[in-house]
Amino acid sequence: MTHIQVPFPEGFLWGASTAAHQIEGNNTNSDWWVKEHSTGTHIQEPSLDACDSYHRWTEDMDLLASLGFTDYRFSVEWARVEPVEGRFSRAELAHYRRMVEGAIARGLRPMVTLHHFTVPQWFEARGGWTADGATELFARYVAACAPVISEGVSHVCTINEPNMIAVMAGQAKRGDIGFPPAGLPTPDDETTEAVIAAHHAAVKEVRAIDAGIQVGWTIANQVYQARPGAEEVTAAYRHPREDVFIEAARGDDWIGVQSYTRTEIGPDGPIPTAGDVERTLTQWEYYPAAVGHALRHTAEVIGPEMPLIVTENGIATADDTRRVAYYTGALNEVASAIEDGLNVQGYLAWSALDNYEWGSFAPTFGLIAVDWETFERTARPSAEWLGSLGRTRQLPRTAG
Ligand code: BGC
Numbered sequence: 001m002t003h004i005q006v007p008f009p010e011g012f013l014w015g016a017s018t019a020a021h022q023i024e025g026n027n028t029n030s031d032w033w034v035k036e037h038s039t040g041t042h043i044q045e046p047s048l049d050a051c052d053s054y055h056r057w058t059e060d061m062d063l064l065a066s067l068g069f070t071d072y073r074f075s076v077e078w079a080r081v082e083p084v085e086g087r088f089s090r091a092e093l094a095h096y097r098r099m100v101e102g103a104i105a106r107g108l109r110p111m112v113t114l115h116h117f118t119v120p121q122w123f124e125a126r127g128g129w130t131a132d133g134a135t136e137l138f139a140r141y142v143a144a145c146a147p148v149i150s151e152g153v154s155h156v157c158t159i160n161e162p163n164m165i166a167v168m169a170g171q172a173k174r175g176d177i178g179f180p181p182a183g184l185p186t187p188d189d190e191t192t193e194a195v196i197a198a199h200h201a202a203v204k205e206v207r208a209i210d211a212g213i214q215v216g217w218t219i220a221n222q223v224y225q226a227r228p229g230a231e232e233v234t235a236a237y238r239h240p241r242e243d244v245f246i247e248a249a250r251g252d253d254w255i256g257v258q259s260y261t262r263t264e265i266g267p268d269g270p271i272p273t274a275g276d277v278e279r280t281l282t283q284w285e286y287y288p289a290a291v292g293h294a295l296r297h298t299a300e301v302i303g304p305e306m307p308l309i310v311t312e313n314g315i316a317t318a319d320d321t322r323r324v325a326y327y328t329g330a331l332n333e334v335a336s337a338i339e340d341g342l343n344v345q346g347y348l349a350w351s352a353l354d355n356y357e358w359g360s361f362a363p364t365f366g367l368i369a370v371d372w373e374t375f376e377r378t379a380r381p382s383a384e385w386l387g388s389l390g391r392t393r394q395l396p397r398t399a400g
Contacts, residue, residue, distance in 0.1 A: 013346025067387025218256025292333025
C-alpha cells in the first residue's frame with residue numbers, strides 16, 4: 001500500500017472532541033435533562049451517568065495524551081456554571097479550570113467550547129435564545145468563564161453548530177418530532193438571528209478576557225450536492241441552513257468545520273439515500289469525502305484567509321475497521337485540501353469516547369470504547385492508529 005506524508009503545517013491541532021452533556025453524566029440543571037425525562041420526544045433513553053467523565057476526565061485525558069494526540073476539545077457546561085439565573089458556581093468554575101490545567105499538564109492543548117447544545121433549564125424556561133435579554137445572559141456567562149479560559153487556552157468556540165440550534169428550534173416550533181427522511185428541517189429565522197447576535201457578543205467577551213485567545217464557532221456542514229440542474233435549488237436550500245452561519249464568522253479568528261456525510265439535492269429538494277448504499281449507525285451514508293467538500297465550501301464562502309479547523313469528523317460504527325477506513329479517506333481529503341492551499345490548521349476527531357448521542361447511546365462514534373457498567377475505557381485500534389499518525393505522518397493513500 002502506498003503512503004503519503006501528510007502535509008500538516010507547523011502547530012497543527014491534532015486531537016479529538018467531546019461535549020459536556022454527552023460524556024459528563026448527571027447534567028441535571030440542563031434543558032436536555034428535563035427533555036430526556038419528558039414524554040412525546042424522539043429521545044429513546046436518558047443520558048443519566050453518560051461516561052461519568054465529570055469524575056473520570058483525568059482518565060480520558062491520560063488516554064488521549066498517551067495515544068499521541070496533542071489537542072483536546074471539550075466543553076464547559078453552562079447549566080453547571082450558572083445553575084440558577086445570576087448565581088455562578090465557583091466550584092464548577094474551579095472544576096473546569098482543573099480540566100484546562102490537567103490537559104496542559106498532559107501535553108494536550110485545550111480547545112474549550114462554551115456552549116454545546118445544552119442550556120440551563122432556567123434559560124430555556126424563560127424562552128431560550130429568542131427571549132429578551134438572551135444575548136446579554138449568554139455574554140454574562142461567557143464573561144464568568146474568565147477563570148477557566150484566561151490562561152493557557154489558545155482556542156475557544158463560543159457556540160457549537162448554531163445552524164443545528166436554529167434547525168431544532170424550527171422543528172420544535174412546528175411541533176414536529178424527528179427529522180425529515182432527507183435534509184434538515186427549516187431553521188427558525190428568529191433563532192438564527194439570536195444565536196448570531198449571541199456569538200458576536202461572546203466573541204467580544206472572550207477578547208476582553210484575553211485578546212490573544214483565538215475565538216470562533218463551529219458549523220455543521222451537510223455537504224449539499226446538487227444533482228444536475230439543481231444548482232440553484234441547492235444554493236437556496238443551503239443558505240439558511242449553513243452559509244448564513246459561515247458568513248457570520250467574518251472577523252473571527254478561525255471557523256470550525258464539522259461534517260459526517262452528504263446530502264444530495266434534486267430539483268424537488270433533498271433526495272433520500274438509496275437503499276443499497278452503505279450506512280453508518282446513525283443511518284447516514286458512509287461518505288468519508290464529506291470533510292473535503294465541507295472545507296472547500298467553507299473556504300469559498302468565507303474567503304481563503306480564514307483559518308479552518310476540522311473540529312468534528314467521524315463515524316458511528318460497530319466495526320472499527322470501517323472507522324479506520326473512514327478516517328483514512330477523510331484525512332486524504334484534508335491532505336489534498338492543504339496541498340491545494342486551503343488554510344487548514346487542525347483536525348479533531350469526533351469523538352474521543354463512545355457517548356450519549358442526543359437520545360441514545362447506540363451510535364458509537366468513539367475512538368475509545370466505554371463499558372457502561374464499570375465506565376472502564378478501552379482504546380480501539382483506530383485510536384492507536386489515529387493518535388500515532390500525529391507522530392508518523394504516514395497516511396495510507398486512498399484512490400481518488
Ligand atoms: C454534534 C455532536 C454530535 C455529532 C454526531 C454533531 O452534530 O456537535 O454533539 O454527537 O454531531 O451526531
